[in-house]
Amino acid sequence: MQKVAIYPGSFDPITNGHIDILKRGLTLFDKIIVAILHNPGKKCLFDIHERVEMLEQSLKDTPQVEIGTFDGLLVDYAKQRNACAILRGMRAVSDFEYEFQLALMNRHLNRKIQTVFLMTSFRWIYISSSIIKEAAQFGGNIENMVPKVVNQKLKEKFGTVD
Numbered sequence: 001m002q003k004v005a006i007y008p009g010s011f012d013p014i015t016n017g018h019i020d021i022l023k024r025g026l027t028l029f030d031k032i033i034v035a036i037l038h039n040p041g042k043k044c045l046f047d048i049h050e051r052v053e054m055l056e057q058s059l060k061d062t063p064q065v066e067i068g069t070f071d072g073l074l075v076d077y078a079k080q081r082n083a084c085a086i087l088r089g090m091r092a093v094s095d096f097e098y099e100f101q102l103a104l105m106n107r108h109l110n111r112k113i114q115t116v117f118l119m120t121s122f123r124w125i126y127i128s129s130s131i132i133k134e135a136a137q138f139g140g141n142i143e144n145m146v147p148k149v150v151n152q153k154l155k156e157k158f159g160t161v162d
């Protein structure tokens with residue numbers, strides 16, 4: 001039977017750190033479903049369609065990855081997609097508290113689904129979608145930290161197109 005994992009997040013936008021975790025995850029799982037949280041109550045820079053499109057373009061050469069969207073509880077979506085695990089990336093110590101809380105609540109809600117943490121490459125340890133957006137907003141060069149399509153979209157959003 002195929003081992004499927006869910007890789008959830010807001011992905012607003014996807015960064016090279018996310019892609020690094022996905023690639024590491026594919027050494028453990030046969031298939032990974034990237035699950036983008038669709039929560040109209042949460043303010044995102046990119047709408048759900050833009051986020052799906054950026055993910056599709058960034059991962060078009062990785063057939064073992066599928067892109068999906070979800071609302072409601074993550075464990076319910078994981079069960080619906082027959083996933084045995086939730087994949088999360090871990091950067092520095094600051095990630096730990098929130099990730100620990102999320103993993104334990106998800107375990108409480110569904111004991112059959114395991115959370116698997118993978119360490120990102122040292123190269124991406126200080127990168128997050130938020131800090132990328134902040135740098136891009138003020139014209140900072142982030143081109144080596146995000147897929148090409150994301151760099152382009154950020155420039156369009158902030159009106160900093162060359």
Ligand code: PNS
Pocket residue numbers: 008009010011037072073074075102105106
């Ligand atoms: O990487 P992010 O943006 O912090 O991802 C957070 C995410 C999407 C994993 C988390 O907010 C989530 O799973 N939301 C869905 C609701 C849910 O199931 N919450 C956890 C148990 S209450």
